[in-house]
Amino acid sequence: MELSISFTGDSAKYLQIYEEIRQSILTKRLLAHRQLPSKRTLAQTLDVSVHTVKEAYEQLLAEGYVYSKERAGYFIAPFEFDWLQQVQQQNPPTSTIISNDVHYDFHNGHVDNEAFPYSIWHKLLKKHLNNNNLSTSPWEGELVLRSEIARYVERSRGVICDASQVFIYCGTQSQLQALSHFFGPLTRVGIEEPGFKRVRATLQQCGLSTEAIPVDNAGITLPQKTIHMLYTTPAHQFPLGMIMTIERRAALLQWANLNEAYIIEDDYDSEFRYKGLPIPSLAKMDQLQRVIYFGTFSKTLLPSLRISYMILPKSLIASFITFNHEQKSVVSRIDQLVLADFIAQGQFDKHLAKMRTVYRKKQQTLLTAISTHFSEEFQVIGEKSGLHIVMKLPERLSEKKAIQLAQEIGIRVYPCSTSYQHGTDDVLVILGYGGLTLQQINDGIALLAAVWQ
Amino acid sequence: MELSISFTGDSAKYLQIYEEIRQSILTKRLLAHRQLPSKRTLAQTLDVSVHTVKEAYEQLLAEGYVYSKERAGYFIAPFEFDWLQQVQQQNPPTSTIISNDVHYDFHNGHVDNEAFPYSIWHKLLKKHLNNNNLSTSPWEGELVLRSEIARYVERSRGVICDASQVFIYCGTQSQLQALSHFFGPLTRVGIEEPGFKRVRATLQQCGLSTEAIPVDNAGITLPQKTIHMLYTTPAHQFPLGMIMTIERRAALLQWANLNEAYIIEDDYDSEFRYKGLPIPSLAKMDQLQRVIYFGTFSKTLLPSLRISYMILPKSLIASFITFNHEQKSVVSRIDQLVLADFIAQGQFDKHLAKMRTVYRKKQQTLLTAISTHFSEEFQVIGEKSGLHIVMKLPERLSEKKAIQLAQEIGIRVYPCSTSYQHGTDDVLVILGYGGLTLQQINDGIALLAAVWQ
Numbered sequence: 001m002e003l004s005i006s007f008t009g010d011s012a013k014y015l016q017i018y019e020e021i022r023q024s025i026l027t028k029r030l031l032a033h034r035q036l037p038s039k040r041t042l043a044q045t046l047d048v049s050v051h052t053v054k055e056a057y058e059q060l061l062a063e064g065y066v067y068s069k070e071r072a073g074y075f076i077a078p079f080e081f082d083w084l085q086q087v088q089q090q091n092p093p094t095s096t097i098i099s100n101d102v103h104y105d106f107h108n109g110h111v112d113n114e115a116f117p118y119s120i121w122h123k124l125l126k127k128h129l130n131n132n133n134l135s136t137s138p139w140e141g142e143l144v145l146r147s148e149i150a151r152y153v154e155r156s157r158g159v160i161c162d163a164s165q166v167f168i169y170c171g172t173q174s175q176l177q178a179l180s181h182f183f184g185p186l187t188r189v190g191i192e193e194p195g196f197k198r199v200r201a202t203l204q205q206c207g208l209s210t211e212a213i214p215v216d217n218a219g220i221t222l223p224q225k226t227i228h229m230l231y232t233t234p235a236h237q238f239p240l241g242m243i244m245t246i247e248r249r250a251a252l253l254q255w256a257n258l259n260e261a262y263i264i265e266d267d268y269d270s271e272f273r274y275k276g277l278p279i280p281s282l283a284k285m286d287q288l289q290r291v292i293y294f295g296t297f298s299k300t301l302l303p304s305l306r307i308s309y310m311i312l313p314k315s316l317i318a319s320f321i322t323f324n325h326e327q328k329s330v331v332s333r334i335d336q337l338v339l340a341d342f343i344a345q346g347q348f349d350k351h352l353a354k355m356r357t358v359y360r361k362k363q364q365t366l367l368t369a370i371s372t373h374f375s376e377e378f379q380v381i382g383e384k385s386g387l388h389i390v391m392k393l394p395e396r397l398s399e400k401k402a403i404q405l406a407q408e409i410g411i412r413v414y415p416c417s418t419s420y421q422h423g424t425d426d427v428l429v430i431l432g433y434g435g436l437t438l439q440q441i442n443d444g445i446a447l448l449a450a451v452w453q
Numbered sequence: 454m455e456l457s458i459s460f461t462g463d464s465a466k467y468l469q470i471y472e473e474i475r476q477s478i479l480t481k482r483l484l485a486h487r488q489l490p491s492k493r494t495l496a497q498t499l500d501v502s503v504h505t506v507k508e509a510y511e512q513l514l515a516e517g518y519v520y521s522k523e524r525a526g527y528f529i530a531p532f533e534f535d536w537l538q539q540v541q542q543q544n545p546p547t548s549t550i551i552s553n554d555v556h557y558d559f560h561n562g563h564v565d566n567e568a569f570p571y572s573i574w575h576k577l578l579k580k581h582l583n584n585n586n587l588s589t590s591p592w593e594g595e596l597v598l599r600s601e602i603a604r605y606v607e608r609s610r611g612v613i614c615d616a617s618q619v620f621i622y623c624g625t626q627s628q629l630q631a632l633s634h635f636f637g638p639l640t641r642v643g644i645e646e647p648g649f650k651r652v653r654a655t656l657q658q659c660g661l662s663t664e665a666i667p668v669d670n671a672g673i674t675l676p677q678k679t680i681h682m683l684y685t686t687p688a689h690q691f692p693l694g695m696i697m698t699i700e701r702r703a704a705l706l707q708w709a710n711l712n713e714a715y716i717i718e719d720d721y722d723s724e725f726r727y728k729g730l731p732i733p734s735l736a737k738m739d740q741l742q743r744v745i746y747f748g749t750f751s752k753t754l755l756p757s758l759r760i761s762y763m764i765l766p767k768s769l770i771a772s773f774i775t776f777n778h779e780q781k782s783v784v785s786r787i788d789q790l791v792l793a794d795f796i797a798q799g800q801f802d803k804h805l806a807k808m809r810t811v812y813r814k815k816q817q818t819l820l821t822a823i824s825t826h827f828s829e830e831f832q833v834i835g836e837k838s839g840l841h842i843v844m845k846l847p848e849r850l851s852e853k854k855a856i857q858l859a860q861e862i863g864i865r866v867y868p869c870s871t872s873y874q875h876g877t878d879d880v881l882v883i884l885g886y887g888g889l890t891l892q893q894i895n896d897g898i899a900l901l902a903a904v905w906q
Contacts, residue, residue, distance in 0.1 A: 062837060063732050064671065064698020077700050113584035125578050131566035135888075136756045170623055170783040177630065181658040185638070201779035205634040207660055218517065245517025247530050279516050303589045304786035326654035330623040333757035335785060384515060435588075 003037065005046055013048050017056035025065050025076055032078035036066060103410035104444035108239075108388035109303055110435025112358050116302060120347055121338065128337040137329035137336055140321075141168025141309075145340035149295070149309050152343060157270065158284035159293060161311050167320075170306040170330045172266065173202045175294055176231075178310070179264070180206030182323050183229065190227040192220050194419035196238050196266075199231055212421045219244030222255050229262045234282055235270035239390055239419045239430050241382010243279055253282065256290035262313075266294040271352055273385035274360045288313045297339065299387060299434070300352060307331055307339060359387060365438045366431070366445065373449035381428070388432040390416060397452060399427050405451040411444055456490065458499055466501050470509035478518050478529055485531035489519060556863035557897035561692075561841035562756055563888025565811050569755060573800055574791065581790040590782035590789055593774075594621025594762075598793035602748070602762050605796060610723065611737035612746060614764050620773075623759040623783045625719065626655045628747055629684075631763070632717070633659030635776050636682065643680040645673050647872035649691050649719075652684055665874045672697030675708050682715045687735055688723035692843055692872045692883050694835010696732055706735065709743035715766075719747040724805055726838035727813045741766045750792065752840060752887070753805060760784055760792060812840060818891045819884070819898065826902035834881070841885040843869060850905060852880050858904040864897055 005020045007013055024030040037045065039053045046053070057074055060066045066074045140146065146163040153159040169175045176199060180187070185207035191200055193212035203210050213230070214221050219242060220232045230252070234244035244252075256263050265282040273279070283293040288311060296308040312320055342348050363383065370380055370391070379392040393402055399415050406413050416428035433441055458473045460466055477483040489495070492510060496503045510527055513519045519527045593599065599616040606612040622628045629652060633640070638660035644653055646665035656663050666683070667674050672695060673685045683705070687697035697705075709716050718735040726732070736746040746764040754760075765773055795801050816836065823833055823844070832845040846855055852868050859866050869881035886894055 062696050064696075064700045064702070077698065107588075110588055113587050116584070116587070118582055118584075122579055122582055125582070126575055129571055129575055129578070131569065131571075134564055134566050134569070134755050134757055135560075135562065136751075136759070171781050173781055174627075174783060185660055198779045198781065205776070207638055243515055243517075245530065247517050249517070298589070302587050304587055306589070306781075306783060306785050323658070326651045328624050328626055328651065328759075330627060330759060330783060332759050332785060332788060335788075 003042060003045065007046075013046075014052045014055035014059070017042075017046065017048075017053060018059045021056065021060060022063075022065055030076050032076050034076045035072075036074040036076070038073055101410055102412050104436060104440050104447070105412045106388075106414065106431040106433065106444065107412065107435060108414065108430055108432030109298070110432060111299060111301075111303060111387075112355065112362075112434055115351075115354060115358055117347065117351060121342065124338040124341050125334065128334050128341065133333050133337060135333075137168075137331070137333040139324060139327040139329050141166070141329065141331065142333060142336040142340060144344075145336045146309075148340045148343040150311075152348070153283075153293070153295065153311065157267065157281045159281055159288065159311065160284075161288055164317060165288065165311050165314060167310045167312065168329070168331050168336060169308050169310060171298070171308050172196075172268070172294060172296060173198060174330055175308060175310040176202045176264075177206055178324070179229075179292070180208050182320055183208075187228045188226060190220075190223045190230040192232060192237065193421055194239060194416065194424070195231070195233070197418055199266075200421070203231075215240060215242070217242055218248040220248075220252070222251060223261075227259075227261060229264060230256070231264045231266065232282075233266045233268060235267050235273075235279055236382065236384075236386035238266075238268070239382070239388070239416050239428075241384070241386060241388070241390055243384055244282075246280075249282055249285055253286050253290060256286075260290075262290055262292055264292045264294060268294070268296055269299045269386040271300050272356060272359050272387060274356075274363055283311065289315070292316075300348070300355065301339075305335060305339075307335060359434060362433045362436070362438060362441060363389075365441045366433050369442050369445035373446050375453065378452070387434040388430055390428050390430055393427040393429065393452065395427060397427055399429060402427070402429055402452060406448055409447055409451055411448055413448070456495060456498065460499075466499075467505045467508035467512070470495075470499065470501075470506060471512045474509065474513060475516075475518055483529050485529050487529045488525075489527040489529070491526055554863055555865050557889060557893050557900070558865045559841075559867065559884040559886065559897065560865065560888060561867065561883055561885030562751070563885060564752065564754075564756060564840070565808065565815075565887055568804075568807060568811055570800065570804060574795065577791040577794050578787065581787050581794065586786050586790060588786075590621075590784070590786040592777060592780040592782050594619070594782065594784065595786060595789040595793060597797075598789045599762075601793045601796040603764075605801070606736075606746070606748065606764065610720065610734045612734060612741065612764065613737075614741055617770060618741065618764050618767060620763045620765065621782070621784050621789060622761050622763060624751070624761050625649075625721070625747060625749060626651060627783055628761060628763040629655045629717075630659055631777070632682075632745065633661050635773055636661075640681045641679060643673075643676045643683040645685060645690065646874055647692060647869065647877070648684070648686070650871055652719075653874070656684075668693060668695070670695055671701040673701075673705070675704060676714075680712075680714060682717060683709070684717045684719065685735075686719045686721060688720050688726075688732055689835065689837075689839035691719075691721070692835070692841070692869050692881075694837070694839060694841070694843055696837055697735075699733075702733075702735055702738055706739050706743060709739075713743075715743055715745055717745045717747060721747070721749055722752045722839040724753050725809060725812050725840060727809075727816055736764065742768070745769075753801070753808065754792075758788060758792075760788060812887065815886045815889070815891060815894060816842075818894045819886050822895050822898035826899050828906065831905070840887040841883055843881050843883055846880040846882065846905065848880060850880055852882060855880070855882055855905060859901055862900055862904055864901055866901070 005016060007016055039050050043050045043053045064077055067077050068074050143163060146166040149166045150161050150163045180203055187208050188211060189203050189208050190211050190213040193214050200210050211225055211227055213223055215237055219234055267281055283291045293311040297305055377394040381390040381392055383389045399417050403413055414430040416430055458469060460469055492503050492506045496506045514521060517530055520530050521527050596616060599619040602619045603614050603616045633656055640661050641664060642656050642661050643664050643666040646667050653663050664678055664680055666676055668690055672687055672690060716735060720734055736744045749761040750758055830847040834843040834845055836842045852870050856866055867883040869883055
């Protein structure tokens with residue numbers, strides 16, 4: 001076997017030897033089971049050190065181009081890869097550019113973009129971004145954060161629990177997935193009709209069957225079929241916004257007890273209630289026996305943080321931990337520590353108090369603007385709490401038409417029909433106001449009225 | 454109905470009225486369907502404003518304790534909640550304190566805790582933590598990060614793809630879950646034996662069946678049964694550490710093509726290879742036709758960040774996007790933007806180059822220490838790349854015994870047997886060295902040798 005290589009100055013000699021031999025193998029100039037020259041021989045031929053040849057051979061060996069036999073030397077490995085030649089044609093990168101002519105976005109997931117305490121948060125990031133916090137959190141979340149959340153839900157929602165019941169996730173959907181896997185695909189889940197479409201999608205993706213349970217003015221109605229788990233939003237039904245009555249709450253808990261079912265109480269924006277006291281949560285009434293409580297920091301802090309929590313009844317903890325012992329944390333440890341510190345310092349309560357005022361003003365502005373600019377044909381629904389309202393439009397306007405008319409003048413409002421599995425005759429649109437300024441709310445509503453009336 | 458309230462100065466009057474009535478309802482002093490006094494009457498009785506009474510009544514109404522009839526007034530709502538009385542006994546918080554007498558932790562998931570560029574990262578956090586980045590990322594991840602990753606895998610691993618093929622997740626397990634839901638529970642997945650136990654657990658939790666496929670010196674062997682997806686770690690098999698030969702790679706790709714199966718290539722620590730060139734990835738050889746590529750920043754940056762990525766073949770993109778259109782991002786947008794910027798500025802490549810040197814030194818120190826302190830009975834396996842090696846112990850030491858002896862002198866080493874589904878006769882322990890200093894590695898190995906020899 002002859003190997004002649006004209007070295008260039010571009011790369012290390014061993015790499016050039018490696019590449020030359022590799023190419024010879026790939027192009028079948030060197031065939032399977034042929035022996036390579038000994039290291040000493042090739043070193044002499046090429047006028048390089050034995051070490052250089054050794055490095056090249058070891059690389060070829062490591063990648064499987066050659067094999068070695070003890071005391072005999074190196075041989076070309078046998079393989080076939082003609083079929084690898086078909087290299088896929090590359091398309092130019094697809095960029096996701098959305099035309100940006102939206103001046104007023106009434107998105108219900110947006111939060112106020114001025115009030116967040118950036119400098120405090122940033123200081124805490126600096127504090128916790130250090131070499132003590134390099135490794136992953138326990139899968140359940142950081143204990144300090146779980147403890148702070150346990151204390152927070154007790155003082156804000158009356159839910160008495162301890163840190164061991166609190167699990168940190170990266171959003172409602174990751175919590176639903178965890179529960180779906182835990183309870184298994186035979187679990188039948190009742191979901192609100194209308195309700196969060198993402199909830200239905202997530203449960204179904206996990207292989208669980210769902211049953212649409214109608215909501216009435218008192219909240220979700222009692223399931224009539226066999227249901228093992230019921231997902232509900234009692235504090236501010238999504239999307240319709242009613243608050244579940246105490247009577248319905250009691251009835252639901254009784255239903256859950258009788259049927260040994262679980263209720264998932266998604267308290268997604270319970271922090272923002274504008275009139276009177278917060279409503280007691282189902283979890284408080286039940287003291288976490290049949291209720292699994294969902295909370296999130298998406299509305300209270302930043303949606304982009306992706307931090308949420310799930311509080312389980314004590315009776316489920318041991319089996320949930322066993323089931324998930326091979327899981328890993330899904331939230332940055334730094335962010336968890338920052339958030340825990342933020343709560344511990346009292347900053348979170350302070351921020352919440354401030355945001356309640358901010359959002360109350362926004363909501364009042366919205367309601368005033370609506371009553372100023374719209375006739376009584378247009379009804380407001382679900383305005384007692386949360387960061388969105390629903391507007392019921394006269395029948396002459398279809399939802400699609402209303403959204404399109406708004407879009408044409410740079411206003412984005414959101415459909416309610418997608419929250420229904422079985423449709424509705426009402427014409428309803430969702431108006432979130434968290435991310436808009438008072439001026440924008442006023443102007444946006446005036447403009448909407450002009451095209452919708 | 455008589456309502457007498459002695460106001461205290463502790464809280465707003467309307468709250469005291471609300472609370473008094475609520476307690477009367479709960480204790481059955483006020484019974485269902487009884488009418489409350491009119492607002493005006495109660496205001497006169499209590500010598501407060503009508504507005505104050507109105508606030509109290511509206512709160513009771515909102516919470517469902519009372520109902521209203523038009524032009525008639527307010528009535529006590531009918532309900533039953535005696536069964537709610539059983540309040541669960543609270544146990545004291547369980548704190549997860551691990552006794553901390555570990556002086557040398559040879560954990561394979563730890564990274565160097567000095568070399569991370571904290572100040573650069575922190576500056577980038579400051580830059581991107583602002584009011585443009587409040588809302589959630591698209592579920593696929595931030596486009597800038599997806600683009601940077603596409604460029605990175607091309608220059609580092611020869612994988613040609615564009616941003617639309619890259620999806621951002623919060624760890625290998627979240628990617629496996631996404632794939633499991635997408636491919637569905639009828640998918641049979643081949644996994645490495647031995648292999649990552651978390652992979653098996655995650656797939657099984659999602660309802661998929663798994664088949665243990667033995668690995669030999671060339672990597673995972675060809676599946677003999679029907680398998681739709683094959684999970685493998687070609688660059689540095691976990692845990693044994695061999696590099697898959699080019700021959701085996703070609704054979705696997707051929708198998709995947711013939712069987713229309715997919716290969717998940719988990720390239721979890723491919724960045725750290727200490728001898729010669731990096732091995733071409735399966736994804737490069739196949740140009741992402743049958744290969745789904747997994748990458749992570751847990752080894753290259755910080756495990757605590759929880760950012761990983763999955764690159765899909767173009768043929769799967771449309772259906773994957775349709776399937777997941779109701780999903781939400783699972784990673785902080787701020788962190789995604791920081792990381793994208795970090796890569797774009799060339800800091801990531803710089804950090805990688807630095808870490809290669811750091812880890813190479815650590816590995817050399819480890820290997821030197823082992824050959825100095827241990828006899829030839831103790832063999833090192835899988836030392837060509839990555840952040841861990843496997844040590845094969847003489848049969849007189851059981852794995853359990855070896856780990857216990859180490860533990861007694863403050864050294865933590867990790868079992869290999871848990872990576873096996875069907876057991877092994879070999880006595881193997883895993884030694885990670887990423888998180889230890891050179892001195893700690895030296896001392897730890899010397900101490901280990903003293904108790905194991």
